[in-house]
Amino acid sequence: MAALALPILALGALTACGAEEETGTPASDTTRTLKVGYISGTSLGPAFVADALGCYRDEGLTIEFEPIKNPADAIAFLATDKLDAYVGSPSAGMFNQVAKGAELKMVASLGSVNTPEGEAAPSGLFGAKSIKSVEELKGKRVALLGSVGSATSYLLGKSLEAGGLSFGDVELVTLGSSDMVPALKNGGVEAALLFAPETQKAIDQDVAHALVDSKKAYGSSTTAGIIFGTKLLKTERATGVSFLKANACAAKRFEGDWRKDAEIVKMLADFMKVPENTISGGGLYAFDSSLAINEGTLTEMQEMFVKVEGILTYTDLLPADKLVDDTLRAEAVGAA
Template sequence: MKSACFRLFSATCLTLAAIGSAAAGSTAVRVGLVNSSSDVGFLIADKKGYFREEGLDVAFTPFDSAAKMVAPLGAGHLDVGGGSPSAGLYNAIARGISIKIVADKGSTPTGYGYQPLLVRKDLVEGGRFKTLKDLKGMKIAGSAPGSASTSTLNEMLKKAGLKTADVERVYMGFPQHVLALQNGAVDAALTTEPSATRAIQSGVAVKVLGDDEAYPDHQLAVVLYSGPFAREKSEAARKFMRAYLRGVRDYNDALKDGRLVGPGSDEIIGILTAATPLKDAATYRVISANGCNPNGKVHEASLKNDLQFFKDEGLIQGEVSVEQAVDNGFVEAAVKELGPYARRNGQ
């Protein structure tokens, strides 16, 4: 009996030692998030263990906007970031700071307008707002100066013959947009999901234009790699992309007609409700889902249009191009290993 107990104790110790060794052998990866619905690929890869299978120990840190990730990414304090490709990002690259756009995180193919233009319901019902031309003089909430969503607003204003100077732009985190609409601090907002649907469901705002209608295939959010991560931990960077794309593909499998109502959507919604402040599964079924390329590549034509807008706004200092900012090597390597995306079950 004593011998058996000793063998059991020894086996248990060996098992724990092996687990400890595996944990010690994993590579830590620090990832910045913006608490937007486009974080979904990261969250799925984390919850379903895809990062762990690659030997990665991923830790998430929230930010108000991707613009605030640029400094820690440039300093190597973050390995990966996820958010809007901003003027600040291009300025950092122009100064020689090594940060790369490496994958799609959120885009707007037709039917996937996840950052719509909202106008306060009282302004619509009171006749103050009837057409896009009525945006003139209004206070419009956005995420941050020089973010991709400012280019979205520009495209919407152009449809009404307006310019960005014709409106007052107010910047705050997306979850704050709902409160700002409720208390009348702003007249309209360009808000990502799920905040957009929450504003509509609360009766405070009306959706007047989808960003997929105003700016189809807009590259609203991207995955960013810091230079040190891409260069000095290149194997971990390749593993991260493989795991991330597996998460994105699971997400795409669960989509149907621009909503999370396809095969496997229950599991994906369960991951989202567990990992985000929004705990209402029903809301996730009605929000406009973001697009995300299951083969990873970004829409470079959109990035070029945004960069030109930033230049026209006087926000870019120095010479920089989209080609300098984008590195497709990691998604190309991942797709070569995973194969091109094919929707499961022939859906």
């Protein structure tokens, strides 16, 4: 045992030295404080509960969470080093900034809609009772949280594609999440991209029904994830790896139906400041503790947005390596 412990200690010391060289922090300073911007949502759950689970502490990290209302703000803060990491989704705003030379990359994925068989997807395109299929939405008003260029618009685009439609075929209306079911009810819109718990609300109130099978429409796309700026990508890479290790540690608790795990539900509800039943009764997102990124999603997002005038400032799609850095995740998960 002692023989085994010695090399481990030596390796630990070497790693610490390496980290010191890279981060420039003294060896005695064992914790590093990171500013992390986040959009609140259960699809990003592991990043939020990793603190309460002690995963960040175990990696020598102290996290200062900064709530973000608009993803564009997070991208701006990340590009100007006001944030170290952003827990949210990539968007056209990120793509345009990267095209201009900003160093922003997706380094890990979090929740996806690839839920187990028999479990409904936590989001989807819902139509009013008069609408029977996606095809019937041509020329009709469809509500969306945000505008074209956001990650939610990508999910809507995928759902419309299932009926052979694109953004140009419908009239998009920007609405808040909680305004969508009332708008479907009073005829303000004919369809809406809903997220749990609004999906259940629409069904319970008998005002709308799912127009597409979201799991089929979205496929293996994952938009929820972690995005780093220059600091964690380059100058403090080791800290970035530690942050991902902590997230992988928390994601393990999210495998399967994590809504039945009372401790996780309580931690998530406390963080998101919502009642526990909102979490336990809400939609199920699937998590993979390897935090694997689907690079194809970012390419597909660009392909979709470039077709809409005025969304992307460039025409030649950015290659995946400009938007994704998978090496930190591989290092983190391999070493976890």
